[in-house]
Amino acid sequence: MALAQTSFLSGDPRTNRRRVRQSFTLSLVMVLVTIAVTGCASTKTSNTARTATEQLLISSAIDRAMSNVRFDEFANYKVFIDEKYLDSVDKGYLVGSLRHNVLQSGGQLVATADVADVVIEPRSGGVGTDTQESYLGIPSLGIPGMPIELPEVKFVSRDTQMGTAKLGLVCYDPKSGKALGLGGETTALTHNNDTYLLGMGPFRSGSVLDQREKAVGFNGVGGSFMSNPAHIAKSKPVMMVNKPAGMPSLDVPFNAAPQIATLPEGITTNR
Incomplete structure (x- = not known):
């Protein structure tokens, strides 16, 4: 019994060294397998040359300017829109909105002026955006006699981007060339505010935020963590054709798709 115990103890160091070598191997x-199978992935993102906020500011300003025009006066008239004197940013949207309003009012669009009852001649007095930056804090200060400049300190800052649309409209009879009314100009403004408090933000407000919330239920760009959660809504269906009475209609329910992605359970959106 004593011999067996001695043999076991004498062989223990060799066993330990073997186990250490096996563990090290x-x-x-x-480690080698991990290095071999480990990889990295990167996601490439890109942005359009013009931000969506800028485009929304301009399109919203155009919509607001159009809302100040009496398009119902074109009902039952053949209308030609002459855009040769129109030169502006987002000209396609401006002309398309003008055509839409004429059609919605009951007017009929024609391709040439010689068959029209009325020619509408739009022009741009200014369609674009401006940026304004303001802050409350301490400006950067240089120390006299020393190449040192103390950095500025911003307690509260606000970046405001404004959209402007000034449109001019005149109508005339293509046969006589005489004006059918005084015409005039219509101007509208939009704005988007990004406010920062001690470096926290942005806290958003303005026309773009209102439009996004009206469309999808929240601002669509994440918002700030200190604002109240908003309900995620669906956009109102766009009715394309009003069918005359007596025409058969498809009794198929319309289910609008959500305007934003479904969020994981337990996560809410904040404005």
Whole structure:
């Protein structure tokens, strides 16, 4: 019994060294396998040359300017829109909105002026955006006689981007060339505010935020963590054709798709 115990004890160091070598070999193999299978992935993102906020500011200003025009006066008239004197940013949207309003009022669009009852001649007095930056804090200060400048400190700052649309409209009879009314100009403004408090933000407000919330239920760009959660809504369906009475209609329910992605359970959106 004593001999067996002595033999076991004398063989224990060799067993330990063997186990250490096995553990080291196994660890080395695992490290090599990890290096071999480990990879990296990167996601490439890009942005359009013009931000969506800028485009929304301009399109919203155009919509607001159009809302100040009496398009119902073109009902039952053949209308030609002459855009040769129109030169502006987002000209396509401006002309398309003008055509839409004429059609919505009951007017009929024609392709040439010689068959029209009325020619509408739009012009741009200014369609674009401006940026204004303001802050409350301490400006950067230079120390006299020393190449040192103390950085500025902003307690509260606000970046405001404004959209402007000034449109001119005149109508005339294509046969006589005489004006059918005084015409005039219509101007509208939009704005988007990004406010920062001690470096926290942005806290958003303005026309773009209101439009996004009206469309999808929240601002669509994440908002700030200190604002109240908003309900995620669906956009109102766009009715394209009003069918005359007596025409068959498809009794298929319309299910509008959500205007934003479905969020994971337990996560809410904040404005």
